[in-house]
Amino acid sequence: MDKAPAIAALIGLLLASPPVLRPDNAVGERRVLADGDRIASDAAFDKMARTEGGGRFFELPRVMFAIDRSGARPHVYWIDTRRYLYHFDFLQARYLTLADADSFNAANYSRADRRFVLGAVARYPRLGRYGVELWEGDVVEPELLAAMMQQLEATFHAPLTFKPNSDQQGAAAKRAGLPVIGIEEAYGAREQLVLNGGRAVGRLVLVDEGAEEDLLPGDIALLKAMPIRMPPVAGIVSSTFTTPINHVSLLAKTWGIPNAYRADAGHLWGEFSGRQVVLDTRGRSVTVRLATDAEVRAAERTRAIRKVRAPRSDLAYSGLPALTEQDAGWAPRTGAKAANLAEAAGLARKRPDLRFEVPPGFSVPFAFYEHFVVANGIGASVEALLSDPRRYDPAWRRGALAALRARFAAGSIPRADLAAILARRRVLLGDKGVFVRSSTNAEDLPGFNGAGLYDTVPNVTGSEALEAALKTVWGSLWNERAFAARERAGIDHRAVRAAVLLQIGVDADAAGVMTTIDPFDEQSAEQRIFIAAKRGIGIRVVEGKKIAEQLLYRPELDSVQILTRSQDDVMLHFAPDGGVQEVKVDPNRAVLSDDLVRRLGRIGLAIQQRFGNRPQDIEWLVVGGRIMIVQSRDYVKG
Known part of the structure; x- marks a missing residue:
């Protein structure tokens, strides 16, 4: 060329x-x-x-x-x-x-x-x-x-x-x-950046770190620090910049709300806390002003729920299929996350020239969740919560959901199901630590990303720990942030089920996310691959707590542009007895070589082609120079 x-x-x-x-x-x-x-x-x-x-x-x-x-x-x-x-x-x-x-x-x-x-x-x-x-x-x-x-x-x-x-x-x-x-100096000179354009009217709330769960759907959140997750709101403005592909930024695109960074947001607009304001991010500048009474009334009239239908879940299938036995068509049995990853694994087998792998794993289908709910009589508790008019009271709902998750934690997995899962793990994955990941029918959907809504339990080792992790992931279907996000999207909670993906845990040297579209310029005709990377396993990248190494790869020019270096001075590694631990690192070293960036870019474009040439949001990791793909889903445009 x-x-x-x-x-x-x-x-x-x-x-x-x-x-x-x-x-x-x-x-x-x-x-x-x-x-x-x-x-x-x-x-x-x-x-x-x-x-x-x-x-x-x-x-x-x-x-x-x-x-x-x-x-x-x-x-x-x-x-x-x-x-x-x-x-x-x-x-x-x-x-x-x-x-x-x-x-x-x-x-x-x-x-x-x-x-x-x-x-x-x-x-x-x-x-x-x-x-x-x-x-x-x-x-x-x-x-x-x-x-x-x-x-x-x-x-x-x-x-x-x-x-x-x-x-x-x-x-x-x-x-x-x-x-x-x-x-970092050049990056710090940036005073503001629009991450998702739009206009919203709502109550401005100054959010202290850890207080994001108290936000309501009509609030405009002014964040002092970027949370790992948050419930649906009307708009987001943060005084701490982070990568545009962290969970909160992706959810903002899914919710269709304005989302922006402004370095001095607290100083500029803190005095409006508790008052109705207009957040406007439709241009290059981020503005907040007091709303008029007419604007508040208009916003209340037009605030509508967009209906998203959760795909049906096949409750008759009760096998435990390996990723190699699945493809994208398995989503009704094992969820979109597992089915999409199985499709990527098929590409890795078909295209050895791409030099990537998908860590081995298998699915626990929706039927096992249903068996557990029925065996422990949890269905009545779910119905009682959904039928109670107090579900719209955030404080009451928070308590009711916590009680429901406690029932999951205290329940027992039917003996035959648990024995089958443990046996399948021994045969396919041995005694290595596994990641226990959600694969619900209410995530990775067209128009509903669901990033970070449900729980993942890393580096699970023993049988008892695995049983507890399965119940944690199933129970996370009923956490506050996921419930509120489904409410906003108009998803029928009664139709939602949780499958689980068990996958060999990899103690990565580096990990992160790439999108096969430029999140800063989604309309660009030029092909660009955006990559965010940190050392260690990838949880810290999607959390967005510290700035990741951010890069743009242009395949046509074969060029790599550095946007930011990682500012994180710790990385996560597997702990010897299970779980993860923090390890100190030098934040000044590059996370990825140019060769790894180019390899990731080629893999990303091949995966995009595999999924009908739809832009993809891909999670990856690197260990010893080997690239592994652990998730691929359609990128939701702003």
């Missing part, structure tokens, strides 16, 4: 340029425009700068530059970035190149003998600094990098600092002895 046109179009990564290349002037007629040999002030910078979104992680004012190295002395051109979309357009308009796009790209990126050095200078307002950026796919030698910085600083009014966009550029800067703007 010829990558040259795509490279030219996507040098706009630095400039948030549309992914289209034209050999003529991007804004119309071919003519020489007044660009500068020097930027003498902030005002001069602003006159030439352009700020666009275009799916970029940062929306910062930036000015392109081109350094012509063909003469006795290099010449710096500062490009009027409001007029030109690409370096190539400017250089053609100035008759500095007569080459076609393919030849130009081949000669001027990742070559030590290039004629032109092409990049941009961005301003980080909160840092009060200017940073120099190159396209992340541009391989640059330390000597060229040092010369570039010296030449730019001689024609710019303020100090400049290099900001690497790839590991290679960071290493080159280190060898050149250059100071850099780190990923």
Whole structure:
């Protein structure tokens, strides 16, 4: 595949340029425009700068530059970035190149003998600094990098600092002895980011850490810290940024509510706590203002439940099928999570060239949940809760659900069922620790993601621990967050059942999530793979408690862009006696190599193709260089 046109179009990564290349002037007629040999002030910078979104992680004012190295002395051109979309357009308009796009790209990126050095200078307002950026796919030698910085600083009014966009550029800067703007510094300069666009009217609630379960469906949550899970609300604004694919962000997309990060949210809007407000995230800015009486009344009239139907569950089937015996069509027996994973396992067997695995496992179908409920007389308790008008009182409902889960914990699994499960585990999985995971018929549905609603019990070892874990997962069908989420979606609780997936536990070196779509720019025509990663097993990534290593992989260009490094100084590993334990790590090391990122990207695209080319949300892990897939579900767009 010829990558040259795509490279030219996507040098706009630095400039948030549309992914289209034209050999003529991007804004119309071919003519020489007044660009500068020097930027003498902030005002001069602003006159030439352009700020666009275009799916970029940062929306910062930036000015392109081109350094012509063909003469006795290099010449710096500062490009009027409001007029030109690409370096190539400017250089053609100035008759500095007569080459076609393919030849130009081949000669001027990742070559030590290039004629032109092409990049941009961005301003980080909160840092009060200017940073120099190159396209992340541009391989640059330390000597060229040092010369570039010296030449730019001689024609710019303020100090400049290099900001690497790839590991290679960071290493080159280190060898050149250059100071850099780190990923975390650049990331911290971000004041706000819309994670899901929309508008909501509701009561603004300042949420202390751990108090999210008290939120009501009509509330707009102002979060001081990102919780692991939360009940449905009308809108979310957080003063702590996290990955866009953590459980709460995914649920916000499912619920169709505005969700955004604003660094100073508490300071700006804390005084509105307890009052009816309007949260608006439809543009690039996050705004909160007091609602009018008319807006409050209109919101109350239009707040409606979207009906989602839980697929039927086959209660007649009582086998214990291995993942290798299932495919996507098994969802009515074993749930979408297990069936989808079985489909991914089939792909791994069919495509050994992809070099990934699915850890062995087997399903405990819906029928076993039904046997347990009937044997312990729990069905009457469920019906009593659902028929009680007090179910709409959050305090009463919380107590009733806790009592129902206690009945699950105290119940006994029918002897024949438990014996069959234990025997199947010994035959298929041996005595290794297993993950006991939910696979209900009320998650991974079209329009209802259900991320994080139900429980997973990691690294379960003995038989008694396995029995307890099964009852925990079954009982989690009736936790407050899952109940409230189903209420909002209009799912009939009486139709919901829990299957369970038992899977070999893998004590991973690194784990995370990837989406085969850019969550920052879901409408982009360019294929992008977004990856969030942390060291150890993957629970901490989807929790969203600390910023993960976040990367964008562009398959067409085969380029890896670093968005953030992991800020987590601990990782989770298996504890010797079962469960997990925290281990201290160095947060400054890269979690994934570029090779692993590229392999993950290829696997993600193959899985997407397997599921009818629908964008996928995929959980993965790495151990000893081996990639394993442990979940794939349709990505829910905002």
